[in-house]
Amino acid sequence: MASLKALKIRIGSVKSTQKITKAMKMVAAAKxxxxxxxxxxxxxxxxxxxxxxxxxxxxxxxxxxxxxxxxxxxxxxxxxxxxxxxxxxxxxxxxxxxxxxxxxxxxxxxxxxxxxxxxxxxxxxxxxxxxxxxxxxxxxxxxxxxxxxxxxxxxxxxxxxxxxxxxxxxxxxxxxxxxxxxxxxxxxxxxxxxxxxxxxxxxxxxxxxxxxxxxxxxxxxxxxxxxxxxxxxxxxxxxxxxxxxxxxxxQMNAMDNATRNAGDMIKRLSIQYNRTRQAAITTELVEIISGAEAL
Missing domain, CATH: 3.40.1380.10 (ATP synthase, F1 complex, gamma subunit)
Structure with missing residues (x-):
């Protein structure tokens, strides 16, 4: 499973790509x-x-x-x-x-x-x-x-x-x-x-x-x-x-599709990030509770 840091970097990268494809779509539409x-x-x-x-x-x-x-x-x-x-x-x-x-x-x-x-x-x-x-x-x-x-x-x-x-x-x-x-x-x-x-x-x-x-x-x-x-x-x-x-x-069509695909990928990565983060939090809570009970 990817780490939280790796997922965050990837989400940021896809968002940057989405901005570029959206801008290229607008330029192509104008021309x-x-x-x-x-x-x-x-x-x-x-x-x-x-x-x-x-x-x-x-x-x-x-x-x-x-x-x-x-x-x-x-x-x-x-x-x-x-x-x-x-x-x-x-x-x-x-x-x-x-x-x-x-x-x-x-x-x-x-x-x-x-x-x-x-x-x-x-x-x-x-x-x-x-x-x-x-x-x-x-x-x-x-x-x-x-x-x-x-x-x-x-x-x-x-x-x-x-x-x-x-x-x-x-x-x-x-x-x-x-x-x-x-x-x-x-x-x-x-x-x-x-x-x-x-x-x-x-x-x-x-x-x-x-x-x-x-x-x-x-x-x-x-x-x-x-x-x-x-x-x-x-x-x-x-x-x-x-x-x-x-x-x-x-090009306008291709960039529109690329922008949509980037949006879908961001959603999937965000869900994966939240699940991984929630799993990490749950694991920490379990460890804390187990340690308290041991004392």
Whole structure:
């Protein structure tokens, strides 16, 4: 049985931890609203742009002059998995779910005889190094200095990924991130960003764009040269915003659960402390009474 001193020290330690987790929950809750607004505000533009370029991809006639970002390289042997995670932990299973989704995709592609490489955007994605050789990690983007992701940050990553694509380092790129649904729900999401995935069939908001004739001004090459790289950057920017909101939601939940668990532990330890103290007092009284009777 633990001594009274040991129990008292442990109760104090748990109370200190509870104060920290409660403070972290409040900070995450305060940051969540702004991150949630940013993620939701960016969705319509990102989704509409993805619909436009997907519509173009369904109409493109593959030739030597076709933009590779739109038509692809003509093969799909090497796949790049862009895994966007957070830089920090203490957010429950948020990062684990994204990494797990990427690993499942990698296993499915490997089973088909494809070559898989990884582009890590976020420190918590480095856990993939445990499962894959160093040659499979194409790049590890350090984002520790990014507090509030901006479009310039996403454009930097997009330019690097596009440069590697044009250099022939991979044929297809898939993006993995956590889509913000609510403070309680963050959904691991996969999206093909290179080449643009064409629309299989007209659907909802993009149905009109899929059937419409496309006219270019001033010319097709100039439009696509700006539109296609911008689409990759926008999709990465959206992933960073969604991850930001999802991270704070997951962290708020995790810290709330940790605070509750700490409270439960304090109650159990307090009961154990009181019982141990009462037992010690009872033992002393018995000894005193026994000594008095002996006299």
């Amino acid at each position: 969540l609203r702004r991150a949630q607004d940013a993620a939701q505000a960016g969705r319509p533009y990102a989704e509409r742009l993805a619909g436009v370029v997907s519509s173009l991809a369904s109409k493109v006639t593959v030739s030597e002059s076709s933009p590779k970002l739109l038509a692809g390289t003509g093969k799909d042997q090497v796949h790049l998995l862009v895994v966007a995670t957070s830089e920090r932990g203490l957010a429950g299973a948020f990062n684990t779910n994204i990494v797990r989704a990427a690993r499942r995709k990698a296993e499915a592609l490997t089973a088909q005889g494809k070559t898989v490489k990884f582009y890590l955007a976020g420190k918590k994605g480095r856990v993939l190094r445990r499962f894959y050789p160093a040659t499979a990690i194409l790049h590890d983007a350090d984002q520790s200095a990014i507090k509030n992701p901006g479009f310039a940050d996403a454009r930097t990553l997009a330019d690097d990924i596009i440069r590697r694509f044009e250099a022939g380092e991979f044929d297809v790129a898939h993006l993995f991130y956590g889509k913000f649904v609510s403070a309680l729900v963050q959904e691991p999401t996969e999206q093909q960003i290179i080449p643009v995935a064409s629309l299989a069939a007209p659907a909802t908001a993009t149905s009109g764009a899929a059937d419409a004739a496309v006219e270019y001004e001033p010319d097709e090459e100039a439009i696509l040269a700006d539109l296609l790289p911008r689409n990759v950057a926008i999709q990465l920017f959206r992933a960073m915003q969604e991850n930001q909101a999802s991270f704070f939601g997951a």
